[in-house]
Amino acid sequence: MSREAGLAVTVIEALAAACGPDHAWEAGPADTVDGVPVGWVAEPADADAVAAVLRFTATEGLSVLPTGAGTKLDWGAPPTHADVLLDVGRLTGVLAMEPDGHSATIAAGTSLRALRAALMKERRRLPLDVGSPGATLGGILATNEAGPLRHRFGAPRDLVTGVQVALDEGSLTRTVDGYDLARYVCGSYGTLGVITEATVRLEPLPAARAWVVRPVSTPREVQRLTEALVASPLEPAAIEADLPGAFAGTAPRPSELAALFEGDAAYVAHRAESAAKLLGGGATVESLPPAWWGRYPFGTDDVALKIWGRSSELFAVVYALRDAAGGPVPVRGSVGLGVAHVALPDTITPERLDGMLTAARTVLLARGGGGCTLLRAPLDLRELVETHGPEPLPATAARLKLALDPEDRLSPGRTSEPS
Known part of the structure; x- marks a missing residue:
């Protein structure tokens, strides 16, 4: 067996162990991201499984590209390469809600449509009326996507009070010393970590x-x-x-x-x-x-x-x-x-x-x-124009990227949205 074939078997076995045999496969011709071919696809069921996938990819030096519903995978700069497409679409649901209804913790793979339906029963809403309603919460945060209600309530950066993120080496964290992690992951395009859940500010439904x-x-x-x-x-x-x-x-x-x-x-x-x-x-x-x-x-x-x-x-x-x-x-x-x-x-x-x-x-x-x-x-x-312009990544964001993903394995080639 060649080294490449041996690696392929090892990857499938490891991804299947973390996600289940029906939720890991070797990518086919249709599994591309913005024209970039993918090696493997993994669909973890929870945050621990996301962390397990990342621990394995770290040991093998494989790159990882997070995705949810895939509504904005062609936004921004394309990845330079993508070994594992990490689909968080199985991480769904309202995980917790404050008794006063002012905030809730939501799994990152929850679609905005499903979230609206769940919150409507409580006469609450997350004031993010984005232009891609089929998107997941994690994808909306990763691209800092907002709609008309940003005029009163702000963009995702203003509505997220906390996040849980799986880092490149496979640990789960909610804090990074010296940084407002919740704010920085909004608009990060998956370059800092994989969002597994977020605590967001809710508002009453208007009469x-x-x-x-x-x-x-x-x-x-x-x-x-x-x-x-x-x-x-x-x-x-x-x-x-x-x-x-x-x-x-x-x-x-x-x-x-x-x-x-x-x-x-x-x-x-x-x-x-x-x-x-x-x-x-x-x-x-x-x-x-x-x-x-x-x-x-x-x-x-x-x-x-x-x-x-x-x-x-x-x-x-x-x-x-x-x-x-x-x-x-x-x-x-x-x-x-x-x-x-x-x-x-x-x-x-x-x-x-x-x-x-x-x-x-x-x-x-x-x-x-x-x-x-x-x-x-x-x-x-x-390939012929500057996506964001000639401005470099702000120094604080660049330092955080270096601290969290020093080997640039998460969404390599993609860049954060300027603040």
Whole structure:
């Protein structure tokens, strides 16, 4: 038996011992991550099994790539290699809930849909209304994914109060001296450890909700109206804008600004009507959100960007992207916080894409800071442009990576989202 064949047998035996014989296998042609072939797949049932897998991979020097539902495995930089794809989808359920309902500990493989259903029985919610509802909690945290409610409640980094993480050598930990581990693993893309569970802050389900929707014509108008809402005493739970643009051959849709109000029925009705008067211009109060609310502007085959900066300067970035693209491009996001996503066709040339990224980053740098990340694109495009930009990983994050994964076995090649 060759050394390679012997190693394959050893790996399967070890993974099967940790996960069960039906939950470990040698990867086939379909088991790839963003074009990178995988050697083996393991599906541990609990945190101890995750730790057992990592203890084995550490002894063999194998790389590990954590995954949940796989909804965002093609976001960010692809891994340079992936020996073991570690699927935490069997780690599910609400593990504990505080008697007051203010927080709960959730297994990382729990889907957001299942979590919503479980919490609804308690009249509670986790205010993460992300654009990929089929995602698992662990995947949402690993990518720091947030939706419209980030305007009031913040991103995952602001909602997670504690985590349990399996480290590269196979230990389980909840703390790292000198670091807020819960905050750093959010947006780490699996490079620091495998999240096995998280304690999150919960909120009561609102008794009533209403959306105020207003047609808009330009990014500058969106900026003016957003600033008026933010400066008012109305306190919307979310402010989102949809500037559809149009790819070649597609019909344009009207642009809209929408604000969400939550609370008891009388409070919501009063605030929504007041917001409609403030916005003017045909603003209406709706009991249901616009069709685009909480969804990304890009499809499965599109190139996707994420831009963020000072909310008052976001629209200068939109104009810069339009200039670099030669016309309007679809933009949607939380304009009250200066966070948005951009869709581009997958036919875009590397030169045009690089020019758009450079234009956005230059404007942001000149106007108080921010960033423009290439979330997703065909591999041939990503190989030619900077995913996050020229900025290095912050020193504190780099030190934590070196401390927790000195041999770079966890998600090698992937990089943390800038804070």
